[in-house]
Structures are given as C-alpha cells and as structure tokens.
Amino acid sequence: MPVVGVIGAGQLARMMQPAAIALGIGIKVFGEAEGSSAHQAVTKVGDYNDFEQLLEFAKTVDVITFDHEHVPTAVLERLVAEGYSVRPGPNALKHAQNKLTMRRKLTELGLPQPIWQAAKTEAEVAQFLESHGPKIVVKTPIGGYDGKGVRVIAAVSEVSDWLFNIDAFGGELLLEEKVEFSGELAQLSARRPSGEFRAWPLVSTFQQAGVCSEVVAPAPKTSRHSEAEQIARTIAEGLGVSGVMAVELFELPSGEILVNELAMRPHNSGHFSIDAAITSQFEQHLRAVLDLPLGETSSTSKFAVMINLLGVDSENDFVRHYPKAMAMFPQIKFHMYEKAPRQGRKMGHLTLQGDDLTELLAAGLACRNLLYNR
Secondary structure, three states: OOEEEEEOOOHHHHHHHHHHHHHOOEEEEEEOOOOOOOHHHEEEEOOOOOHHHHHHHHOOOOEEEEOOOOOOHHHHHHHHHOOOOEOOOHHHHHHHHOHHHHHHHHHHHOOOOOOEEEEOOHHHHHHHHHHHOOOEEEEOOOOOOOOOOEEEEOOHHHHHHHHHOHHHHOOOEEEEEOOOOOEEEEEEEEEOOOOOEEEOOOEEEEEEOOEEEEEEEOOOOOOOHHHHHHHHHHHHHHHOOOEEEEEEEEEOOOOOEEEEEEEOOOOHHHOOHHHHEOOOHHHHHHHHHOOOOOOOOOEOOOEEEEEEEEOOOOOOOOHHHHHHHHHHOOOOEEEEOOOOOOOOOEEEEEEEEEOOHHHHHHHHHHHHHHHOOO
16 A cells, blocks of 8 residues: 655645545655644654655655645755655745746746736835836745735835845745735645646635635636636646646636736645546645546536635634534534634635536525524
8 A cells, every 4th residue: 555645734635635545545744733734644743844754754645645735845855866756846846935936937837817026125026016016026035924924015125124035035025916806716736746737627715804705606707717727727736746646726807817816736726526527636636746647627517616724813723613503504514624623724615516606606605694693
C-alpha cells in the first residue's frame, strides 16, 4: 500500500483522510502543533523549516505533498536532491509561493493577467500609482493568503511599512492595477506526472473580507468555461504541476478573464466536489501525486453550492446548533474542521445540490445564519 505524506495538518489534510481510506492508500501528516484539524492522521509534530525533521518524515512515506505552500523551496529542493518524491515539485510550487515569480511565468506563457510591476522603492510605487491609479493593489510576493498581504492603496504612504521591511518579502513588492471586475471565478484542475489532465467545472466564488464565503458550481453567468480550462491546462503543463491546482480568475464586464492567483493543492473553491462531483478534489490529489489514473470530474447535479462557515467569536463552534439545523435542512451536507473557534476563521462548510440555484443559496445561507445563532 503506497503512503502519502502531507506537510501541514489543516482542514485540507483532514479532508484527504476519507479519500485515502476509500482508495486503500496510507496517509501520514506532518503537523506544526498538537491538536490540529488533521490530528487523527498526524504522525509527526515539528518544524517544516527544519530539513532534518522533514527528511526523517520523508523516509516513512512514498511521496510528499502539501496542505499549504509555506515550506521553503530550498528545503524541498534538498529532499528532491536526496531522491525523495515531492509533488508538486519545488520548481512548480515556487510559482504559488511567490506572486512575482508567478506573474513573470504567466507573462512568459502569454496568459491574460492584470497590468503588474515589481517595485522596491517609493518612487516606483508612486510612478505606478500615477499611471494606473487612482488606486492600485499592492501585494507581498510571499507569505500572503486569504486576503492577508494585500492592500488597496491611493498613496505611497499606505505601504511605507512594507517598503521599510521589504527584505522580509523577498526584496520586492508586487504592484497590480485595480481590476474593476464583474465577478470572481476559480478553475480547479489536476495533472499527474505522466501528463494526464482533468478539470472540474468552472465555479463562481464570492468573498467576505477577503475570504471565500460562497461557491457556485458551475459558474452560472459566464461563457468562459472552455477558456478557463485551457488557461489551467497551459499553466499546469507549462509549470509541470503534479496534483490539484486552482486558478483564481477575475471576469471583467466585457467577459474577458484575467488570472489573479494560483494554489497548487486542494482549494476552498473545490470543496463542493466532495459531495457533488464523481471524483472529489481530495481523492484526485492523492491519485495525481501517486501518478495513478485520474477520476472523472463531472458534477452529479445541475448545481452545487458550497457555503463556508467562518468563525463568529471564540465560543461558537457551530456544533451546538447541529440538531436544529439538521432538522430544518436535511438536504445539506455538514463538514466541520474541528478547529478552535475564532472570528473569521474557516471552521467548516456546507454543501447543497439541486436544480434551483436560488433555492439552494437561500437554504444554505439560512442554515449558516442558524449555525451563527443569528
């Protein structure tokens, strides 16, 4: 039985566990702390920045993959040099770890993206702001996620602290035009090392304070499904991706789509696939990193809606409200991540399937409000 090692013990690693059990695949998780979301499969707790600790873990598994993108590239390159399988490999993963590296590669591949520029100085930020203002988006190339490391600014002074500490972000900041988009989309796909590629339906995503709040599959108001899939294929093949990858996209009022960001792991936009696709993103990721044939990605219903459950305070874990919510909404699938409550934290999600999108959204939002005790 092959064994997959996952670095990171968050909810993504947690949701790989049932898929591994169903496939008869072993799974071991390298966690950063006790009591993590994926604690049932944690076999080692330590520091993923420490090569010797990761090497010890690598010796116990057949392939290493990830719950997040924060493991230093240099550490992964040493593992590969020692002969261990890391998927996605560091040469691909660096494009999800560093937004400037991603922008440069996407430019090389000729893919549509916002106007962008690297900047090291106040003068460079001021010049870009003058050319593309009145507001621009500034991102830290490394370390950002779920809206962190992103600022919309109208004056250079609003990023003076980042410029002062620029070495902490790799020595440069990423400047982008502020795109006036009509919607946000995500294209989930998977590729195995031997080249097979499959994509799920393009989805619409909706954000709350920079964090994904709802997902609708398939995206109901766009005609760019084929184009989005081709963009994902070009990226996956051009970067040599192994595993699941999400391409986050902006859709403009003209219908044009632009690449926003990449994630080379299972992604929040694909959680609907657990209940509403023939092959979930978590099963597919395990298949892909082991170079097994990929599963069919078709949906099992006309529409699926995923509703994120974000923490409302430090007390409400939502479980106490289960009996009433389950009684009122028997059609909803509940997924909880067993995480300590904290405002804004991803605590779980709900999934609904059916033919009437309006009804699905109404039921999902009503159930969330009940769990929030509103």
